[in-house]
Amino acid sequence: MLAWRARQLRILTRGLRTQTRYEYVPRDDMDDHPYMRPAGLATPRQLVQYLDEFVVGQEKAKKVLSVAVFNHYNRVHANLSSLSPEEEPGAMDWSETNVDDVRSGVSSARLHPHPHRISSSIPLQTRHPVPLFEKSNVLVIGPTGSGKTLLARTLARVLDVPFSVSDATSFTQAGYVGEDVDMAIHRLLQAASWDPHRASTGIVYIDEVDKIARKSGGTGMEGSRDVGGEGVQQALLRMMEGSIVSVQGKSPSPADTPSAAGPEGRSRPGQRGANAPSSKSDTYHIDTSNVLFILSGAFVGLDSVVKRRVAKGSIGFTANLAPSEESNSGSFLPFFTPNRGSSHNMLDLVEPGDLVKYGFIPEFISRLPSITTLAPLTIPDLRRILTEVRGSLISQYTALFGYSGVEIRFTSSALNEICRKALERGGGARGLRGIMETLLLEPMYEVPGSSIRFVLINEAVVQGKQPALYWNKSDGAAFWTAWAEEESLAEHTAS
Known part of the structure; x- marks a missing residue:
């Protein structure tokens, strides 16, 4: 009797294991894995080594920009691949019950096998799709001549992506004299040779972004609209987060279109505008969801905002008072940003709240999760x-x-x-x-x-x-x- 029960117990427990039979050894041929790095994309360490050949110092900014670019194009690759999944035949339904298990009296636990173990001919349909990664735009803060623009231009040389440079000082709110913020995407489309697909995965660099800070009161124009400051910030919100921007393409030049001019190039009388060709240009729709925005500026006076936040107020004979040059609002400001930096760069302690006090709206700063600073040159x-x-x-x-x-x-x-x-x-x-x-x-x-x-x-x-x-x-x-x-x-x- 005991021998028969022992034999039955062995039959019931012969398929149970407490340890895995095979180790999860990573394979080298994992090109079809959705989380693999796209071929040809340089690693952050390789990008930093390339930047070291052109830019001196600024190690933190190099790492931040290299990681941001690397993650951005991994994100673009994953998002584009998830939007067009490949439908493969022969799907295996893992929820089906095995007939042999029913006969033996042991039901399957319905565990999904490890992706590395299944054959390439049998897709894993129950695998979770690749999530849509959010975009991390970058804000670069540093004094004049510290290498902000040079860092972005140097990255543009090594990356085979469209790259455009715009100056925020020329931007105004839509409907006013100046450039609309859509001009940044227009320049990106030009850099992409008018290819909207390549332009939708490019990089937009906007310099002098500190000039669009909200203007403070005291000028007697508190009721007027800040079309060059807060208005530009609000116009950039949707574009930085992701929206469809309509851009007018290049219009046909007069030399390329038939005209009503005579053989000597003179207009014939009576036909001006009668048979004139249509000069309507093409309209391109650019999706900025996969466009990386890099913003930079000197942010003169931001260090004072950080100092006021960091300084601890106290009273009494041993109180720590601010230096006289900081407390004096009418002190002379040099034309150039000095190269002498203190033992500790105060801009390294900048927080989003300091940028809001400087004159930026919270919605604008929340779309710049990655902030890095550049130190003065020694x-x-x-x-x-x-x-x-x-x-x-x-x-x-x-x-x-x-x-x-x-x-x-x-x-x-x-x-x-x-x-x-x-x-x-x-x-x-x-x-x-x-x-x-x-x-x-x-x-x-x-x-x-x-x-x-x-x-x-x-x-x-x-x-x-x-x-x-x-x-x-x-x-x-x-x-x-x-x-x-x-x-x-x-x-x-x-x-």
């Missing part, structure tokens, strides 16, 4: 911009003089002095170019068409104590000797 950063990155300023001016058959050299002390003056002047990398133009004005005027073949710029020349040093073609040895002496003197002074 002297080592300016030195790398001068000499190391691709398309550095020194390489540009060296090639410019090379077109005239002239070789120009800068000593190390001269480069350090240029960076020091740029730090005091402000304006970031743009300040460097302004100093270089002023410094090389006389050499660029004197050298072309003369017998000069060598130019040396040392520290005294940068300081304005002496003019640039020139040598003729036969004095090449003296030029190299003078340059070597300047370098050895700089090394001796540094040690």
Whole structure:
């Protein structure tokens, strides 16, 4: 009796397992998996490595933009594939009951098999569809000349997608003098060679977005409409979230259409407008649901808003009071954003509430979930911009003089002095170019068409104590000797 019960128990429990029989070993041939990365799309690390060749520093902003672009096109790939599912025949209904299980008295648990185990010929119909991922637009905050526009333009070179650049200062609310916000999509369609499908998966970059902040009161126009500030923000809301934008295409040029002009190009009398061809242009409808928006601006004064929020109020003899230059509202503001940054960048602490106080409506800020900041450039950063990155300023001016058959050299002390003056002047990398133009004005005027073949710029020349040093073609040895002496003197002074 006990032996018969043991045999029956073995029959009932022979198919039960507490551990999986096969491990979930990932396969390499998973190209049809809906969550796989599209072929040809660079990883965020590869995008950052590409940006490092052109942009100095700003590691956080590079990571944020690279991740945003990578996730955006993964999202576009997943959303487009989910909208057009492929219907495969031979669907297997996993809810059907197995006849053998009924005969043995054991019912199936109706567990769905792992996707890696099923054959490619049998689709898994009960698998959940790919969700529609939401879009994460990016807001880039940084001082003038810190590389905001350069980051976006550099990403445009490596990405095979349409890319358009617009300036928010020219935008006004619809119906007023200026550009409508639809012009950003119009430029994107132009960059896509008038292909609406490619334009609907492109990138729109809007610079100087801080200029459309809501204007504060005190001007006596509180009742008037802010058509260049809040009106533009409201017009951008639906476009950034996703809407259908109608764009007028390129109209046929007069040269491409038959005209009523004579053989000499003159109009024949009496036929003006009678047989004139229709100049109606094509209308394109662009869906901005898959368009990534990158907005940037200097946001001058935003650091003061953050400081007021972070500062802790107190009373008494030991109260922490704000510095006099911050409390004085009539203090002088420099024309350029200074390159000197404090030990801690206050803009790193920015929150959406600070941007609302700065003048943006909450609906606009909520459509920019990803916010990154750029730090002011330091002297080592300016030195790398001068000499190391691709398309550095020194390489540009060296090639410019090379077109005239002239070789120009800068000593190390001269480069350090240029960076020091740029730090005091402000304006970031743009300040460097302004100093270089002023410094090389006389050499660029004197050298072309003369017998000069060598130019040396040392520290005294940068300081304005002496003019640039020139040598003729036969004095090449003296030029190299003078340059070597300047370098050895700089090394001796540094040690």
